[in-house]
Amino acid sequence: MGDTKQLAQTYTVVNNTQYDAGLFLIKRLELEPGMRVLDVGCGPGNLTSYLTDLVGEGGEVVGIDPSEERIALARETTTRDTGRKNPQFHVGRAEDLAQFPAASFDVVYCNSTLHWVADQPRALREFGRVLRAGGRLGVSGQSGDFVAAHERIQAAVLARTPYRDYDHGTAGAAPRFLTREQMGALLDLAGFGGGDRTFTTNKIFNSSGKTYGGVPVEMRPQAREEMIAEWDKLATKDGLMMELDLLVTVATKA
Numbered sequence: 001m002g003d004t005k006q007l008a009q010t011y012t013v014v015n016n017t018q019y020d021a022g023l024f025l026i027k028r029l030e031l032e033p034g035m036r037v038l039d040v041g042c043g044p045g046n047l048t049s050y051l052t053d054l055v056g057e058g059g060e061v062v063g064i065d066p067s068e069e070r071i072a073l074a075r076e077t078t079t080r081d082t083g084r085k086n087p088q089f090h091v092g093r094a095e096d097l098a099q100f101p102a103a104s105f106d107v108v109y110c111n112s113t114l115h116w117v118a119d120q121p122r123a124l125r126e127f128g129r130v131l132r133a134g135g136r137l138g139v140s141g142q143s144g145d146f147v148a149a150h151e152r153i154q155a156a157v158l159a160r161t162p163y164r165d166y167d168h169g170t171a172g173a174a175p176r177f178l179t180r181e182q183m184g185a186l187l188d189l190a191g192f193g194g195g196d197r198t199f200t201t202n203k204i205f206n207s208s209g210k211t212y213g214g215v216p217v218e219m220r221p222q223a224r225e226e227m228i229a230e231w232d233k234l235a236t237k238d239g240l241m242m243e244l245d246l247l248v249t250v251a252t253k254a
């Protein structure tokens with residue numbers, strides 16, 4: 001993922017929805033003082049700091065992220081002036097946790113990240129390896145079982161003439177959201193079979209960019225009218241209702 005210091009900083013301002021989703025997951029992980037926690041895909045470290053408060057100075061929190069800019073910002077904003085040992089940040093990917101020994105964490109936490117991970121089965125195996133027996137894995141991200149209203153409306157309008165004649169492929173890699181069934185299968189393959197497992201749906205509200213796909217600028221006003229007509233169908237007296245289901249997984253290593 002291309003990144004800049006500015007993007008990393010903007011991210012910390014606009015990610016309230018994501019922050020709340022992270023809190024929802026953390027609550028379900030029942031963290032206690034003294035625990036060792038790995039935050040995979042920690043970004044600029046906002047939630048990593050929160051994890052640190054929960055485990056205290058007797059615990060250990062490590063955040064990893066492939067983005068050097070985000071890791072730099074995380075170090076700058078969370079460890080500045082404190083002189084504390086926690087949290088620590090390293091550049092790294094979910095698929096390769098070789099920098100951590102087996103069974104070295106009580107909790108592996110992964111918020112809004114797994115859908116960007118190129119090799120998800122390998123990442124899950126790595127999570128299982130670095131967790132101690134009885135340790136917990138927590139993952140939250142958009143559910144692959146759910147099609148959001150903005151995705152449905154965008155797909156419906158862009159499939160019409162004349163918009164269908166344009167290339168709407170995304171510039172970068174597309175996120176790969178997991179269904180409950182896919183997540184279950186990955187957990188089984190990664191050695192989480194036999195341990196407790198819960199799946200929860202976290203209903204959140206969000207907005208989306210990239211609305212017009214590859215529709216040329218001059219056609220966008222018309223496409224916009226057609227999308228508005230679809231959105232009107234979602235209008236309630238309290239405003240537009242746009243629902244999003246997150247799949248929240250907590251799995252214990254047996």
Ligand SMILES: C[S@@+](CC[C@H](N)C(=O)[O-])C[C@H]1O[C@@H](n2cnc3c(N)ncnc32)[C@H](O)[C@@H]1O
Pocket residue numbers: 001015018019022040041042043044046047064065066067070092093094095110111112113116117118
């Ligand atoms: C949407 S952000 C979430 C950040 C943070 N977990 C939060 O909830 O605020 C997704 C993060 O995943 C990171 N990421 C992308 N590919 C990754 C991979 N293969 N392994 C670990 N993290 C990855 C990105 O750099 C980005 O910081």
